[in-house]
Amino acid sequence: MPLWGIDLGGTKIEGVILESASDTKVISRLRIDTEADQGYEHILDRIVLLVQKLSAxxxxxxxxxxxxxxxxxxxxTQTLKNSNTTCMNGKPFKKDLEAKLGFPIALANDANCFALAEARLGAAKRVMPDAEVVFGVxxxxxVGGGLVVHGKVINGRQGNGGEWGHIFLDESGGPCYCGQTGCVETVIAGPSLQRYYESISGKKATLKEIVKSYEAGNDPHAQATIKRLLEMFGKGISVIINIIxxxxxxxxxxxxxxxxxxxxGIAEASKHIFNTKLDTIFLKAELGDSAGVFGAAMLVG
Known part of the structure; x- marks a missing residue:
């Protein structure tokens, strides 16, 4: 049976039809603009339009x-929360969209879709196809995350399964938009690292420039920034390893x-785990910008 998936972004909506759960040949794949500035109802209508285009x-x-x-x-509550497309927050998105489409849908956040795609189609599938537990970072x-167990997304009681970006990491990260302080995201997200570099050097630089300076070995502030990333990544990801x-x-x-x-980074994580040896396999994602929409299709397959 063909699998249909939609990846809803703030600027674009992508849809795909895959041959089946076992044959991921693409039957159709289309993108349209989200036009989120026109409001919640318009976003729903754009999704319906994309489904119609895929069907045609x-x-x-x-x-x-x-x-x-x-x-x-x-x-x-069956309402959407924590969306950076803010007009969707507090809205019964699933119920409203099902009413417009006339059939049931399955929903997960984009990080969970990323994790599901990499577990069932991407890097994890290639390296360990029988993996029981896959965590997507x-x-x-x-900073976000998704948790997949036995090929299924774990959403959790509050819908926040896998959200490691908002666990506490270090006070020095400062206030987070979520209302907490020192979240993982405030410490090791790209903009957070750039802010840290500026705070100690007095200069603005992109993360790519900071990494390049680190590799050149001629900028002590770049050295400190990348060292911070590696140490804090190790501490943050060790919590995930210890729990799941x-x-x-x-x-x-x-x-x-x-x-x-x-x-x-892995060496830093090994300092904080409840085991004598870190055996967790770390992989770079392989599906690129296909992960979101392929993972969405896998929600129903």
Whole structure:
């Protein structure tokens, strides 16, 4: 049975139809603009339009589809929360969209869709196809995560399963937009690292420039910034390892491209785990910008 997936972003909505859960050949794949500035109802209508376009191109009609969203559907209130597309927060998104489409949908946040895709189709599938527990890490503008157990997303009681970006890491991260202080995101997200570098050097620099200066060995402030990243990453990810003990951690997002995370970062994590040896496998994500929409399709397959 073909699987339908929608990846809802703040600027674009992408849809895909895959042949089946076992054959991920793409039947159809389209993108349209979200046009989020026109409001909540308009976003719903844009999703409906994309489904219609996919149906017209493929000649198929969906009975259900999976959707990856910014933010999370609260399992108790059945309203969306924590979305950076703020007009969606507090709205019964699943119920409203099902009413417009006329069929049931499955929903998960974008980090969970990333984790699911990498577990069932990407890096984790390639290295350990029978992995029981896969944790997906996104480190970029923000820090997010997704948890997949036996090929299924774990959303949790409050819909926050896998959200390691908002566990406490270090007071020095300062206030977080979530209302807490010192979250993982405030310490090791890309913009957070750039702010730290500026605070100690008095100069602005992109993360790429900081990494380049670190590698050149001629900037003590770059050295301090990357050392902070590696140490804090190790502390933060060790909490995940100690609690859920994943077989594999798959890492995506711009910060995850820093190769030192897979050597010195892992070495830092090993200092804080409840085991004599760190056997968790760390992998770079392989699916790129396909992860979100493929993972959404996997929600129903």
């Amino acid at each position: 191109e493929s000649g198929l009609t969906p009975a259900t589809l999976g959707i990856g969203t910014p933010g999370t559907l609260d399992p108790i 996104i480190m970029g503008t923000g 003990d994943p077989d594999i951690i798959v890492m995506g997002g711009g910060v995850s491209n820093i190769d030192l995370l897979y050597t010195e």
